[in-house]
Amino acid sequence: MSDQNDIPTIGGKSFTAVAINCAAKAGEWIKTKLGNYTSLTLKYSAQDLCTEVDKGSEMMIKNLVLTHFPHHSFLGEEGVEPGPEASERALDNVRDAEYLWIVDPIDGTTNFVHGFPFFSVSIALAHKGEVIVGVVYDPMRDELFVAEKGKGAYVHGKRMQVSEEAALGESLLATGFPADQQFALPLNMKGLQALVPQVRNIRSGGSAALHMAYLAAGRLSGFWEIGLNSWDLAAGALLVAESGGRVTDTKGRPYDLGVRHVVASNGHIHAQLLSELEKAEAVG
Template sequence: MNDQQSNFAVGSKSFTAVAINCAAKAGEWIKTKLGNYTSLSLKYSAQDLVTEVDKGSETMIRNLVHTHFPNHSFLGEEGVEPGPEASEKALHRVRDEEYLWIVDPVDGTTNFVHGFPFFSVSIALAHKGEVIVGVVYDPIRDELFVAEKGKGAYVHGRRMEVAQEKALSDSLVATGFPADPHYARPMNMKGLNAMVPKVRNIRSGGSAALHMAYVAAGRLNGFWEIGLNAWDLAAGALLVKESGGTVTDTKGAPYDLGVRNVVATNGLIHDEMIGELDKAGAAG
């Protein structure tokens, strides 16, 4: 990267500042809509929900980004047709753009719909396919997780570090229950069944972005899930890496924007976690 790019800015406009501003404004608006949405639709399955709040949040973020960077590309969950094939095609079209904003406007829509206070806004910026800025904002707790490539990751202005447990048996890990009932969910359930006796305990909060942020903050030792998308993972992956953790696919290959089956850990339990998924035939 040249000096301009390494400072994560074009001219006087900071990429990170724009990402933070977008996440904060969208998150505060989402919070005002809690319990007050008016439309609810199904996308890919009965567990894959969307409201006008998801769409409004994405529109707000897109408009704010393009106000500052009108030539940047944008990939948001609500601009993509439902289903894994459509998601892969949408990413393929834009993944090599010079600057690509990758956005999940409400990560944890099912939680939002039910008033369960665990959802987030996830915003990442990739430069030629590599994530250089990641922001995850939890509006309920007013927690802002921020990372810049090579500059560390922070929450409440404090630098984050991953947890230091070295064994899976001492670890608190998280997973999710994918919306895809045909492949991803059965595969993830196989992994869950194998992992439960191997760990201290398992949590499933319902927001992959927040799970990744919690790994980065040392609140979880690891997270895995089958069948996710770039907008679920991009910001969180940078948070974990900049906090000293490890992010790969479930076979151990390095994270890139195309990863759909993910393992994110403190690094110390990574090989053991991948090994257990592999032994169970649950790596996807």
Template sequence: MSEQRDVPAIGGKSFTAVAINSAAKAGEWIKTKLGKHTTLNLKYSAQDLVTEVDKGAETMIRNLIMTHFPHHSFLGEEGVQPGPEASERALSNVQDEEYLWIVDPVDGTTNFVHGFPFFSVSIALAHKGEVIVGIVYDPMRDELFVAEKGKGAYVHGQRMSVSEEADLRESLVATGFPADPLMLQPNLQQLQAIAPQVRNIRSGGSAALHMAYVAAGRLSGFWEQGLNAWDLAAGYLLIKESGGRVSDMAGEPYHLGVRHVAATNGRIHDSFVDELKKAGAASRTEG
């Protein structure tokens, strides 16, 4: 692929090339399973779903990565117990590791289950807590979004840059509706506050893809409450390397523990966060 350039490596093995290969192989397999999953279970809530495809894709990605980097650490959504407390514990146990792979095998499982073609594979690599590689792959559109720290972000081999909108009134933004029932009401308050301020709002159902779209200039901004490192890490680097900005909803810089996120082209970020704050979004702080 054209994205496989001069990339960070250990012993000649490219981190980014391994991430791309893992995302592509998992994505191709996930696509063949669309409409054919055989199990469906609830995790934390009726909106938090898992199938054997999620678990199989994560196993595939883990095996592919560990073949090349057996001493690296791995944090995958399907290896963590449901619920925000379990997610925070799982991250705290590994976030200080030298190399940590952070994976959501199917970001948008509800869409996958319903045959709605908006889901993705998200793979990030953090070095001592800082994201250095981010991959989001959309198997239905065969779109691969790739970022490396300090080297830019790309889709279809072309350099990405965020959108030019400098005013909320000209901005197309997106949100997601949280799987955590406790987050739904605050999210609806934010939606009510933001909707009159922007050109329009979308909700596709995959945080990783929404963030990739911000990086590609297709959206001016994105916000959502109650997310986890595997939802955000790859998208964060895509946006950063495309010239945008990612923070928590209080406007503080992104780190792996952020759960309530605001991501924009940078130009609208302060006004976007101000509107979220007015809706009480910052009342739930990050650890």
């Protein structure tokens, strides 16, 4: 984790150092539990999974954060009841906090359960509703993606920059298959069907946070998904923005913590991506 020395802190307070430390410690512990979890529960649907490792990771991160910043607010996925309405209520209760930590302790739990090595720890810090720190850590590749508001985004200590593809036909996109099979999944499938013939290819890795990190690093040209939550997007949205990309909702409105239907891109293909999703009636 040599990246820790390459990223400055904000205003003399070690917000970023704490976020990096939390992500690293949780990620290293999660990695030891791969193939070794003991309980598996279903949350919102048969596709929405939780293990004791998710809960343990969140508790570890929360305890570490509150040890350093006891007066900060905390929003973690595992502390929220399942379903989109509960997620929105939980965010509404804390989104105006001066400092709010937004955490997905394992983004990609289904992958973790199956031993598929594509999952991450996502940690963001928002100040009065604006994300100022974003960290996404992939423990299987020991890749740490870090962004600070106004100071750029980095991986392996090197500054990231989004890709240069200027048209959908040159683009590699990513999306997901939402756990909400009544609303979000059918809409996302409409978008998928419309876009597959128009792009170079589409990937679905199973971790929105890593998709956003890969977009920031220039490995993807764009990403969209219907029905995500603040903990899926907050850290990744800052990574993309600080790497020169663009993040909006599916109707083109600027990203904020309440966005659930997201489009992120290198900026060059953003208008085309929004237009195709609108034509496909896949914006939510």
